[in-house]
Amino acid sequence: MPAGPSLPHNPSIRRWQVKANPANYPEQLTEKESGLFWMKVNKAGPWPLQKNCQGKCWTWTAGRVNEGYGRFYLRGGKPLAHRLSYVLRNGSVGDELKIDHLCRNRSCVNPDHLEPVTDAVNTRRGRLPLVAGKSMLARTHCPRGHLLNAPNLRADDVKHGRRGCLSCARARSKYHDFKRRGIILDPDDFRRVSDAFYREIMGPEALETP
Ligand SMILES: [Zn+2]
Ligand SMILES: [Zn+2]
Incomplete structure (x- = not known):
């Protein structure tokens, strides 16, 4: 699997979240774990409002943290579902990077809608006005x-x-x-x-x- 893009470490970037523990994000799941993960995912949408997203959102239907991100209980840890989905597809991501939702739908785990960014980029994007959709695409x-x-x-x-x-x-x-x-x-x-x-x-x- 190709490694995720690595960016030079920038100590001036503020970490607003606890760093992702790489141990919580294995690049491969056992068949059983994989079954448990994907049974919690509904690939039937909604369609993202953003034009640069391929395909429908894959909605995490199980537990979420307050901010709306899905959580998956795995090997004693609680990885974020979208980040895990990205790592399973693309390989490990440096813990200095966050996984950003291009679709602005935090419950989405579609790897096509996810990309690693620095905190700075993520913050800049987060400041852009979110488009209010009929669905959960934006928290209004x-x-x-x-x-x-x-x-x-x-x-x-x-x-x-x-x-x-x-x-x-x-x-x-x-x-x-x-x-x-x-x-x-x-x-x-x-x-x-x-x-x-x-x-x-x-x-x-x-x-x-x-
Ligand atoms: Zn999405
Ligand atoms: Zn309130």
């Missing part, structure tokens, strides 16, 4: 329905090419404050708190529209 709202647009974006996430809900992040820190004082917010309380932050950030009418 957080799980609580808050719009993922400025100013409701965590500054740290924007810097690193991700899109996290600022309102929910503030509610989470509130949750931990309360927890330290022995008070546990239930999900309804959490929603009320995060909605309150959302109105504070986006304006009082922010949640009124249907």
Whole structure:
């Protein structure tokens, strides 16, 4: 198998994620592991909105991390499904490289939609506006329905090419404050708190529209 492209190490590139542990990304799976991996993949789409993508997205149907990337339990580790899919096709990738989704669909594991990039490139791309599709192609709202647009974006996430809900992040820190004082917010309380932050950030009418 051809080795993945190697770029000179650039210490000025900030790592926003824990480095990928190469041990979690074998170039080959046993037949059984391979069966378990691919049974979690739905190759039937959706079609990516981006023109430079060949074929449909291959959707990871099993567990995902918060950011929307698929996770696969393998040999005691938890590799990212898309990165593993890329390594299985193309061979090992240096841990200084991230695997970027050309299709902008983080749950996609189609190797044709993936390419290794430096953090810097990934961040630049992440800053480009995402196109909102009918499907999961772009994350436009957080799980609580808050719009993922400025100013409701965590500054740290924007810097690193991700899109996290600022309102929910503030509610989470509130949750931990309360927890330290022995008070546990239930999900309804959490929603009320995060909605309150959302109105504070986006304006009082922010949640009124249907
Ligand atoms: Zn895709
Ligand atoms: Zn939110």
